[in-house]
Amino acid sequence: MKLLNLLLFALAIPALIHADATTQVLKWKDGKKAAFMLAFDDSAPSQLKNVVPELEKREIVGNFYLVTGNKLYASLQRRWEAAAKSPYVAIANHTFTHKGVNNAAELDPELAKCNEVLYTLKTDRTQPYLLGFGKPGGVPWKVTEEEWNAALAKHNLCNRPPFAGPPINYKSAEQTIATVDAAIAKGEMGHLDFHGVGEDWLVTPVEWFTALLDKLESVRDVVWITDVVSWHQYVTERDSAEVKTLKADLESITLELSCKADPKLYNLPLTLSTSVPADWKSCTVTQGASSASAAVVEGAVKYDALPGGGEIVLKKAP
The missing domain is CATH 2.60.120 (Jelly Rolls)
Incomplete structure (x- = not known):
């Protein structure tokens, strides 16, 4: 024996x-080959009309970078409150006014006030928790990188990748869709950022957008389609x-x-x-x-x- x-x-x-x-x-x-994120800036009305219903129908998550202190948001507040209840709507901070700042002291309330509104949209969550952040373009940000990093950490914000999306960076549906294949080929995280879809400003045609969603649906078995916070959490945890x-x-x-x-x-x-x-x-x-x-x-x-x-x-x- x-x-x-x-x-x-x-x-x-x-x-x-x-x-x-x-x-x-x-x-x-889940062992996917690549990751991908969709982002939507500035609380554009067309996002409520043309984007959220498509994401919900296809069960694809999108990141919505809301500017919560201007008249546009006030006019759409109840609709954003309703939309935020969807599991496919990830709300994120795009500053309170989208006007830029002249120093770090001005930056703090821009982040804090936006966060305060965002917290009211997800009342089922226990603070503290991370929120996504996207720096608005076209306005001055007279803040050093160190000051940015300190402010984001203070307010539990995770920064997204630099803006890249149609119609600014990609001029056709084919170019837009090709970003998905590029992410898969490299095994990396790909992303696309939008403003208006079908109408409003910096408009991406609805046909481009739905073709992109068709593409993402076809590769779900190899692509992790996620929100900015989950991406940031996974990479941060994974790397340590x-x-x-x-x-x-x-x-x-x-x-x-x-x-x-x-x-x-x-x-x-x-x-x-x-x-x-x-x-x-x-x-x-x-x-x-x-x-x-x-x-x-x-x-x-x-x-x-x-x-x-x-x-x-x-x-x-x-």
């Missing part, structure tokens, strides 16, 4: 080493994540996932992939009170786990 146990242990060693060496945090959520194998045998693997980000603000599960022994066909993945079944594909199991959320236990299914 002792000889048999020694033999079994010897056979297990390669599997244990393999599991320990190949647990990794995947680049994008560490996975440790606490225990491993032929029947189970126990892991610990941590990251350096503040858990009060960074609480998005990451997607992990762990290699498992060759005879595993499926397993259960448990972390805290959460448990789910997961299939083994090509010797690995893919699953979501929360950094700092407790031990992760992968257990071979009978």
